[in-house]
Amino acid sequence: MRIDIITVLPELLKSPFEASILKRAIEKGLVEVHLHNLRDYTDLSYNQVDDYQFGGGAGMVLMIAPIDKCISQLKSERDYDEIIYLTPDGETLNQKTANTLSLNKNMILLCGHYKGVDQRVRDTLITKEISIGDYVLSGGELGAAVLCDTIIRLLPGVLNDETSALTDTFQDNLLAPPVYTRPREYKGLKVPKVLLGGNFPEIEKWREEQAQARTEKLRPDLLD
Structure with a gap:
């Protein structure tokens, strides 16, 4: 399995994959996890990836252009089973969803931030939206780490006793x-x-x- 995570804070996501079960899964070649800094895909000055929302209102919004550029590049390299947006108003993550996603080969996880992403991203690029609970985090990075943990531990060979997950x-x-x-x-x-x-x-x-x-x-x- 390969998981590509798009984020504005890649440093926040490194630690979970450098310890315990997730680290062992990566070292054993059972899963690949790649972090992509969204700021590497913008053409604007100061690596800008967010802007004020049309119509006014508090909070910045991640722009569609850098997200589209990043996802398009990844899709040009391989096919993806799911492109998942981590958002508080998505489908609540449960074990059934984790079981289903663990059967996929390639996935992209998009971490929301600030006030969220331009709705056109959700309308045209995303195949599934997932929430890890009815509360709001500063960004989708922690949610992505939780989702990865629930999926990766189900992959054959990750746990020492595979019946444990069952x-x-x-x-x-x-x-x-x-x-x-x-x-x-x-x-x-x-x-x-x-x-x-x-x-x-x-x-x-x-x-x-x-x-x-x-x-x-x-x-x-x-x-x-």
Whole structure:
């Protein structure tokens, strides 16, 4: 998989890909992540990529020209399955979306900034709009990092135990059951007996029941 990220703040995005699972995925050749500074694609002085909005109002808007130039150059080099705009008013990211996107070969992520992007970008260049939640960030960079993490960890070979991702919270519209590790007892708090007996059908049954109960209590909306 290849992910191209268009941003005005590439330095903000470097760190997530230089550590932990994302770094290992890149080193193993399972994913390529390329950062593109939008300011490299403007012909205006002072590397300007934003301007005041027509009609007045507070906040600057990313202009269509440098975005179009960057996306056009990338599309001339390869085909892309999705061109995604990170924006608060996009489709809310969930596990189902992450699962679907993990099957793609090439994607472009466009990070919004300031007041957003010229609407013509959204109308003509973008194939999907994604939000990571009902709140506003200073830009789409952190949202892009979150989206990349949710996708990359699903790629075959990224996790040491590939079945781990299949039992994550939300995979079956259920929250994950509680988990325990050593010691068996700590300050009078004991690990449930069913997990210690080695009866795996019983363990699986217990986990399913716990997942159902936790979801009903904490996120009943997932069961609708």
